[in-house]
Each structure stands twice: as structure tokens, then as C-alpha cells.
Amino acid sequence: MKNNKATSFKEKKEEVPTTPWQGPKTQLLLFLGQWLFLVLLPSFASAACDQVDHEALLSLASKVSSSPPLNWSSSTDCCLWEGILCNQDDQRVICASLPGRGLSGVISPYITNLTYITHLNLSWNSLLGPLPDDLFSSLRHLQVLDLSFNHLVGQLSPSSSQTTALQTVDLSSNSFNGSIPSSFIVSAVSAGSLTTFNVSNNSFCCFSGLIPINNGSNHTSLSFLDLSYNQLTDTIPPGIGLCSKLQVFRAGFNSLSGSLPDEIFNLADLRQLSLPVNSLTGPINDGIMNLTNLQILEIFSNQLSGPIPSQIGSLSRLENLLLHINNLTGPLPVSLANSTKLSALNLRVNNLTGDLSSFNFSPLQRLTTLDLGKNNFTGEFPKSLYSCKSLTAIRLAGNQLTGQISPEIVALESLAFLSISNNNMTNATGALRILKGCKNLTTLILSKNFLFEPVPDDKSLGDLDGFQSLRVFALGGCQFTGQVPTWLAKLKNLQALDLSFNLITGSVPGWLASLPNLFYIDLSNNLLQGGFPNELCRIPVLTLKEASDKVDRTYIELPVFVKPNSATDQQYNQLSNLPPAIYLSNNSLNGSIPIEIGQLKFIHVLDLSHNNFSGSIPDQISNLTNLEKLDLSYNQLSGQIPASLKDLHFLSSFSVEYNDLQGLVPSGGQFDAFPISSFEGNPGLCIPLTPKRSCHQSPQSPPQVLEVTRRSKTQTILIALVFGIFFGIGFGIGFSMDDKKIPIIGRRRK
Structure with missing residues (x-):
């Protein structure tokens, strides 16, 4: 687990918002100012640096390496060395600052001899090993310590009782473990010096009395924790309410339990309260209205219950309200409209109720992101939203909304993301005619609406003035009739297309290969006939490295949830993390699998199951070196399984069950990990159970099982739709409480 942390430091740092005084511009100015100080001040000094400090720094340099090397020479004054600053009186080292210098190695224990140092910054390097045991007790003048973004390990020494000068401690993004000793900051807090304490992204297990509840003072200087x-684990540390100057409190992504303690609501200066992804329970107390300076409230992915406080709108400075994935009930508080500075409102995956069209969103002119998905709201698409001109993302999916899309939506000129899937909307063609006027739409998810309507086939929808920015288009689970509309061929920026779980007839269109950015196609669970078109083997992003490298890697305004065949949703915040895939399962496709399929070198998922493909499995599939899932089950394939497939080293899911295959199943590589069920239903296959045991004959499938597998395709589609509507399909909003840890799925791309 720690290796995963070590390789994702930067990513996690971006996920936790920074405070205004910790932004990248401020840091750059501080570094530039410090740099000038370091370069100019020593030029006025006449004496050489202290010998003890000189030797301590040489010891530090001997334990690390860097490229280019540090210009620390034993024959020169250490006060002139890179990153070193000395005082003018006796030339003692007071600052060592080498952030992002590419240092690797360990921290020398002799660093504790720098007894006059006030600032030590070795952040953003590759330092290993533990801290010297007496680091804090020896460096009694230390004011700023920044060792963040390294690979430091071990536990923190409790010997810091005399460290009273500390103002800033940043040990974030390392691999420290154990408990945080109470003596580590109690003395500094009691002395009124410590303002910033950051130990995020480590493996600390407990507080060990972190908050000084018995120091007799509620005037501590701590402002950032x-x-x-x-x-x-356990509860939020008692005594947090005594940190009266606290402005930022973050303790998310842990295993904290219990309720929100009332003492939190005494922190009148609090700007940010961030406790997401824990196991907190109980209601949100009305005392939260005491936090009148609160700007960010994020307690998502917990087990909070009860209603949203009715007077939450009294928090007039609130900018981000993120309470999604909880068990909250009741309506949207009317007072919420008074939080006119609100920019992001996310209440997704709760049990909220009420007529959404009756809520007045119009005062929220700064609102950019609204996510109310997977609740129990009724009514129509709220017309008051059309006056919120700053909106860039709206998700109302997974509710009980009815009616049609209004032409007034085109007033939202910045709208880029719209998901209203899994509701009861009507008039699909009319909706698309209107929505093509939203020129900045990049993600449009309308799945599981418009039941049994004809698939929108108005050729004007692909005109140059419509949907030209669209990257994600999902119309799955609508039970549309008709054929794949040809106007989609004009959407040259389209990257992901989901038309699954419909009643679409005709053939798989070869013109899909003309879309230069398309890499995710889901036409599964339809009534398609004909063969696998050779043109599909020439999709640019799936065949050419140059095209694959150009996939848009920017973040989507809101995450999309994709669940092709699993029991839990997968969340994607970037389209480039979406697995390049072709899903054609559960149709009536026939003929052989073309050997040209070996050209799809950048595909990750190929699912041709539950069709009528015949002939042999092309050996050329072994060219698909990025393939992670290959499903050829329930077809009429014959011959042997190509032995070359065992060289697909990323293949983690494989199935050829219920075909007419013969011969020996390949052994070695990934094939040794696949279960026998991946091969059953092929009476001629020999399955080696272990290298020392003889071939295992797969049993003949009972006639009644085979008959079920060959049932009418319409019947199969209807059964699949019931499954899809219950669990969620494609880009639908099939959320579950398994979503609690909100995984950010990263995919390998080459």
C-alpha cells in the first residue's frame, strides 16, 4: 500500500485544496525571495562559516546524491554554498533550503549539530530512511521544517518537549507510521508558536493526545491542521475546539468514526472543514451555523444521516458544499438559496426528496457545479437553473424527473457537462435539437430515458453548429428502435460513445473508424447483425501511437461512472483513464473474427461475447499487447486457442466458454491464473489443472443450458435491460453505497 502512496504523491496533493497562503504562486515568490536572500547576504560576510556547521553539512552531502551535484566544497565557505544562509554575527547556519533539488539518500544524523538553524526545507526530493531521533530536541531554534514529498519512514520520536519555536511543520506525503506523539507539538502549541501542522498522506494510526486539551489555554496559534x-481510527481528537484560531482542519481519507463533536462548532475562525471518506455517523448539528466564516464544507463519503440543517443558508460565505454519498434525508433547505457565493454543490447519492422544480436556484449566480444525482427528487428539470449563467456542470441523474428539455437551457453558455440519465424524460429528438445549441457541451449523458422512442436520426444534429465539442455521448438503456444514426459520423471530437442496451438493428457501422478521436465504443445488448467490419480495425486511436497519445488528458467537470459488467461502479475523472474498448456483446453478429483485429494495438477491452461468430480465434490477437480483457464466450468458434495469447502479459480477464474449441488450453503466463470456468462448455478442450496432472476434459454442456444460450436475441435484450436498469449500465448513474471510497481509477496508457 505504501508503494502506491509513494507513486501518487503529486496526485494526492492536488486532490486536497490548498489555502490561499499556500498556493503555487505564493510558494514561488517565497522561494525567489529566499533565493535572493541566500545569494546576496553572504557576499557581505567577512568570516567563514562555523566549523561545526561546516562539518554537519558535509556529512549531509556525503549521504545524498543529486544531479547536477551540489556545489558544496570542503575548501569553500559553507555560507556561500547553494541553499545555505548564515547569520551575520557569528556565521552560524540559520537556513538550509534545497526543495526539488533531486536529492536521494538518507538524512545524516549530524544534521542535529546545526543548532542555530531556523529554517530547514528538503521537500520534493527522494530522501529515504528515518529522521534522526534527536532532531527536534537538538534543533531548539527551528521555526520552519518542511520535509514533505519524500520517502521518509519510521515513527516520530517523542523527544521534542523543548521544541517551542516551531511555527510550521510539514511532513506530508511520506511513509511515517505509528502514533503522533503528544509531546511532538504540545510544547510548541502551548508556547503559542505553531501555526501550521501537516502530516497528511502518511500511515499514522492514531493521535496519542495530539490536541493539547489540558494546557489551560484556548488561545493557541494553530491555524492549519x-x-x-x-x-x-477512533473519533475526531478531543480538544480540537480549544484551537480557537484554527482556520483549516482536514482529516479526510481515514477511518474516523463517531459523530461530529459539538466543540468543532466553536471554531469561529474556521474557513475549511474537510472530513471526507471516513465512517462518521449521526446528523449534521444545527451548531454548524456558528461557523459563519466557513467557505468549504466537505464531509462526503461518510454515513451521516438526518436532514441538511434548515438554516444552512446562513453560512453566507460558503463556496463549496460537498455532502455526497451519505444517508441524508429530507428536501433541499429553502435557505440554501441565501448562500449566494456557492460555487460547488454536490449532494449526490443520498435519500433527499421533494419537488426539485419548486426550488429557486436563481440567486446562486456563482454556481458552477451542481450534482444532485441518485436521490429521490421529483418534478421537472428546474427552470430556475437556466438563470445560473456560471454553470459548467449539471448532474440530475438517478432521480424521478419527468417532462422535456426546455429551449431555455441554451442560456447556459458555459455548460460543458450534462447528465440526466435514469429519469423519465421524453422526446429524445426534441432534446437533442435543443441541446445542440449548447456549444460548449463536451459530456452529454442521457441514458435510461425516452423509453421505446425511435433513435434520434435527424441529420441536422450533426451540422457544423451542433455538438462539435462533444467528447462523451451516452444514450444507453433507452430501448431505442432504429439503426445507429449516421449523423454521429460528423462528431469529429467524439471520444466515447455508448448506445448499449437498446433495440438497435442493422449492422455495426464501419464509418465509426472515421472518427479521429474515438476510442471507447459500446454497442452491446442490441439487435445488430452482420459481421465485424474490417474498417473497425483501423480506428486511429486504437491503432496509431500518435493518435493514442493525443487523447485529451484534462479533467472532466464531474466524474463519469462506467460499469460494463461489474457489480460496482468505476469512476473516471479523466477521459484518458477510460479503458480503450470495443463492446459488441449480446447481439446477433456472425462470420469470422477478422485477422485485421491485430491492428488494434492500443485497445484494453474487447468483448464479442454472446454472438454467433464462427471460425478460429485469430492468432493476430496476440498483437494486442495492451489487452486487459478478452471475452469471446457464447459464440460458435472452433479450432484451438492460439498459444501465442499467453504472451498477453496484461490480460487479467479471459473467457471462451461455450464455444466449439478443441485441443490443449495454453499454459504459462496469465493462463495459469484463469479459472476453469473461463473454458467450460467446450467439450473438445483439454484443461491442464497443474503441470504435474493430466489434461482435464471439459464436460459437455447440458442441452437445456445450450438452448438457453441460443434463445431469441430480443428475449436476451429484454432480460439484459432489466439487469441494466437495476444495476446501472454504461454511462448511466447506477450508484451504490459501494461507491463510498470513490475510487479514482487510473489506467495504463502507452
């Missing part, structure tokens, strides 16, 4: 991304 970040404990997020650790393994903390």
Missing part, C-alpha cells in the same frame, strides 16, 4: 490520507 492537516491529518488527511492516513490510517487514523
Whole structure:
């Protein structure tokens, strides 16, 4: 687990919002100012640096390496060395600052001899090993310590009782573990010096009396406390309410339990309260209205219950309200409209109710992101939203909304993301005629609406003034009739297309290969006939490295949830993380699988199951070196399984069950990990159970099983639709409480 943390430091740092005084511009100015100070001040010094400090720094240099090497020479004054600053009186080292210098190695224990140092910054390097045991007790003048973004390990020494000068401690994004000793900051907090304490993204397990509840003072200087991304258990640490100057408190992505303590609501200066992805329970107390300076409230992915406080709108400075994935009930509080500075409102995956069209969103002119998906709201698409001109993303999916899309939606000129899937909307063609006027739409998810309507086939929908920015288009689970509309061929920026779980007839269109950016195609669970078109083997993003490398890697305004065949949703915040895939399962396709399929070198998922493909499995599939899932089950394939497939080293899911294959199943590579069920239903296949045992004959399928597998395709589609509507399909909004840890799925791309 720690290796995963170590390789994703930057990613996690981006997920936790920074405070205004910790932004990248501020940091750059601080570094530039410090740099000038380091370069100019020593030029006025006449004496050489202290010998003890000189030797301590040489010891540090001997334990690390860097490229280019540090210009620390034993024959020169250490006060002139890179990153070193000395005081003017006695030339003692007071600052060592080498952030992002490419240092690797360990921290020398002799660094504790720098007894006059006030600032030590070795952040954003590759330092290993533990900290010297007496680091804090020896460096009694230390004010700023920044060792963040390294690979440091071990536990923190409790010997810091005399460290009273500390103002900033940043040990984030390392691999420290154990408990946080109470003596580590109690003395600094009690002395009124410590303002910033950040140990996020480590493996600390407990607090060990972190908050000084018995120091007799509620005038501590601590203003920034970040404990997020650790393994903390138990409850929120008692005594947090005594940190009266606290402005930022983060403890998300841990295993904290219990309710929100009332003492939190005494922190009148609090700007940010961030406790997501824990196991907190109980209601949100009305005392939260005491936090009148609150700007960010994020307690998503917990087990909070009860209604949203009715007077939450009294938090007039609130900008982000993120309470999604909880068990909240009741309606949207009317007072919420008074939080006119609100920019992001996310209440997805709760049990909220009420007529959404009756809520007045119009005062929320700064609202950019609205996510109310997977609740129990009724009514129509709220017309008051059309006056929120700053909106860039709207998700109302998974509710009980009715009616049609209004032409007034085109007033949202910045709208890029719209998901209203899994509702009861009507008039699909009319909706698309209107929505093509939203020129900046990049993600449009309308799945599981418009039941049994004809698939929108108005050729004007693909005109140059419509949907030309669209990258994700999902119309799955609508039970549309008709054929794949040809106007889609004009959407040259389209990257992901989902038309699954419909009643679409005709053939798989070869013109899909003319879309230069398309890499995700889901036409599964339809009534398609004909063969696998050779043109599909020439999709640019799936065949050419140059095209694959150009896939848009920017973040989507809201995550999309894709669940082709699994029991839990997969969340994608970037389209480039979406697995390049072709899903054609559960149709009536026939003929052989073309040997040209070996050209799809950048595909990750190929699912041709539940069709009528015949002939042999092309050996050329072994060219698909990025393939992770290959499903050829329930077809009429014959011959042997190509032995070359065992060289597909990323293949983690494989099935050829219920075909007419013969011969020996390949052994070695990934094939040794596939279950016998991947091969059953092929009476001529020999399955080696272990290298020392003889071939295992797969049993003949009972006639009644085979008959079920060959049932009418319409019947198969209808059964699949019931499954899809219950669990969620394609780009639908099939959320479940398994979504609690909100995985951010990263996929390998080459």
C-alpha cells in the first residue's frame, strides 16, 4: 500500500485544496525571495562559516546524491554554498533550503549539530530512511521544517518537549507510521508558536493526545491542521475546539468514526472543514451555523444521516458544499438559496426528496457545479437553473424527473457537462435539437430515458453548429428502435460513445473508424447483425501511437461512472483513464473474427461475447499487447486457442466458454491464473489443472443450458435491460453505497 502512496504523491496533493497562503504562486515568490536572500547576504560576510556547521553539512552531502551535484566544497565557505544562509554575527547556519533539488539518500544524523538553524526545507526530493531521533530536541531554534514529498519512514520520536519555536511543520506525503506523539507539538502549541501542522498522506494510526486539551489555554496559534490520507481510527481528537484560531482542519481519507463533536462548532475562525471518506455517523448539528466564516464544507463519503440543517443558508460565505454519498434525508433547505457565493454543490447519492422544480436556484449566480444525482427528487428539470449563467456542470441523474428539455437551457453558455440519465424524460429528438445549441457541451449523458422512442436520426444534429465539442455521448438503456444514426459520423471530437442496451438493428457501422478521436465504443445488448467490419480495425486511436497519445488528458467537470459488467461502479475523472474498448456483446453478429483485429494495438477491452461468430480465434490477437480483457464466450468458434495469447502479459480477464474449441488450453503466463470456468462448455478442450496432472476434459454442456444460450436475441435484450436498469449500465448513474471510497481509477496508457 505504501508503494502506491509513494507513486501518487503529486496526485494526492492536488486532490486536497490548498489555502490561499499556500498556493503555487505564493510558494514561488517565497522561494525567489529566499533565493535572493541566500545569494546576496553572504557576499557581505567577512568570516567563514562555523566549523561545526561546516562539518554537519558535509556529512549531509556525503549521504545524498543529486544531479547536477551540489556545489558544496570542503575548501569553500559553507555560507556561500547553494541553499545555505548564515547569520551575520557569528556565521552560524540559520537556513538550509534545497526543495526539488533531486536529492536521494538518507538524512545524516549530524544534521542535529546545526543548532542555530531556523529554517530547514528538503521537500520534493527522494530522501529515504528515518529522521534522526534527536532532531527536534537538538534543533531548539527551528521555526520552519518542511520535509514533505519524500520517502521518509519510521515513527516520530517523542523527544521534542523543548521544541517551542516551531511555527510550521510539514511532513506530508511520506511513509511515517505509528502514533503522533503528544509531546511532538504540545510544547510548541502551548508556547503559542505553531501555526501550521501537516502530516497528511502518511500511515499514522492514531493521535496519542495530539490536541493539547489540558494546557489551560484556548488561545493557541494553530491555524492549519492537516491529518488527511492516513490510517487514523477512533473519533475526531478531543480538544480540537480549544484551537480557537484554527482556520483549516482536514482529516479526510481515514477511518474516523463517531459523530461530529459539538466543540468543532466553536471554531469561529474556521474557513475549511474537510472530513471526507471516513465512517462518521449521526446528523449534521444545527451548531454548524456558528461557523459563519466557513467557505468549504466537505464531509462526503461518510454515513451521516438526518436532514441538511434548515438554516444552512446562513453560512453566507460558503463556496463549496460537498455532502455526497451519505444517508441524508429530507428536501433541499429553502435557505440554501441565501448562500449566494456557492460555487460547488454536490449532494449526490443520498435519500433527499421533494419537488426539485419548486426550488429557486436563481440567486446562486456563482454556481458552477451542481450534482444532485441518485436521490429521490421529483418534478421537472428546474427552470430556475437556466438563470445560473456560471454553470459548467449539471448532474440530475438517478432521480424521478419527468417532462422535456426546455429551449431555455441554451442560456447556459458555459455548460460543458450534462447528465440526466435514469429519469423519465421524453422526446429524445426534441432534446437533442435543443441541446445542440449548447456549444460548449463536451459530456452529454442521457441514458435510461425516452423509453421505446425511435433513435434520434435527424441529420441536422450533426451540422457544423451542433455538438462539435462533444467528447462523451451516452444514450444507453433507452430501448431505442432504429439503426445507429449516421449523423454521429460528423462528431469529429467524439471520444466515447455508448448506445448499449437498446433495440438497435442493422449492422455495426464501419464509418465509426472515421472518427479521429474515438476510442471507447459500446454497442452491446442490441439487435445488430452482420459481421465485424474490417474498417473497425483501423480506428486511429486504437491503432496509431500518435493518435493514442493525443487523447485529451484534462479533467472532466464531474466524474463519469462506467460499469460494463461489474457489480460496482468505476469512476473516471479523466477521459484518458477510460479503458480503450470495443463492446459488441449480446447481439446477433456472425462470420469470422477478422485477422485485421491485430491492428488494434492500443485497445484494453474487447468483448464479442454472446454472438454467433464462427471460425478460429485469430492468432493476430496476440498483437494486442495492451489487452486487459478478452471475452469471446457464447459464440460458435472452433479450432484451438492460439498459444501465442499467453504472451498477453496484461490480460487479467479471459473467457471462451461455450464455444466449439478443441485441443490443449495454453499454459504459462496469465493462463495459469484463469479459472476453469473461463473454458467450460467446450467439450473438445483439454484443461491442464497443474503441470504435474493430466489434461482435464471439459464436460459437455447440458442441452437445456445450450438452448438457453441460443434463445431469441430480443428475449436476451429484454432480460439484459432489466439487469441494466437495476444495476446501472454504461454511462448511466447506477450508484451504490459501494461507491463510498470513490475510487479514482487510473489506467495504463502507452
